[in-house]
Amino acid sequence: MRLERAFFEQPTVEVAQQLIGATLIINGFEIELIETEAYVGEGDAACHAHRGITPRTKVMFGPPGRTYIYLIYGMYHCLNIVTEPEGSGSAVLIRGGLIKGPTAEIIKGPGRLCRHLGLTKAHNEMCLLNETHFVRPRQEAPPIKATPRIGITKATDKPWRFINVDYYSK
DNA sequence: GCTGGGATTCGCT
DNA sequence: GCGAATCCCAGCC
Secondary structure: OOOOHHHHOOOHHHHHHHHOOOEEEEOOEEEEEEEEEEEEHHHOOOOHHHHOOOOOOHHHHOOOOEEEEEEEOOOEEEEEEEEOOOOOOEEEEEEEEEEOOOOOEEEEOHHHHHHHHOOOHHHOOOEOOOOOOEEEOOOOOOOEEEEOOOOOOOOOOOOOEEEEHHHOOO
16 A cells, blocks of 8 residues: 555645655655655745745656655755645655664654665655655554744744654653 | 855754 | 854845
8 A cells, every 4th residue: 555646636734744654665764754844835935946946946846746855054955755736836844754674763853864764866856656665654643743843934833844742742 | 156045963062 | 052064056246
């Protein structure tokens, strides 16, 4: 069972929420997602796509279910999954997860997550709807809480960060 | 062609 | 708690 394109075409906030507890299979790793954030297209001042299509943001305006990976502060990569129908410029930022398998550990922080998974800009615009890279839906909904987004300077009032409260004390 | 800021993290005070 | 590391790119000249 895996999530298809139709799932990622839903409203970004809805997708971000439903991805909590889902499992991402990428680059040979399995990660149960415990923290996500929604970045909702041109109407969202905090979203990179806010100013329209540019060479950097064109991926977000492409078909949903693909990766958007960019370099932040010259040192860290952030992993996003593109959402909504083509042309909307929306995506879900993956901020934290539980690495499964023998080396199970909890990773918090988008930069650290990408470092552990070995993700770089080379993995930008990768399709997550195939055999080796995909998202497995959650079986049961974990306890989820919505909070304001982290690390941004604009639109900080939007409660579009979602966490699995089992892994966050506050 | 130049400049400043950014969806971060870590180490030192 | 504060600031450095570090670089791509959007915006403006």
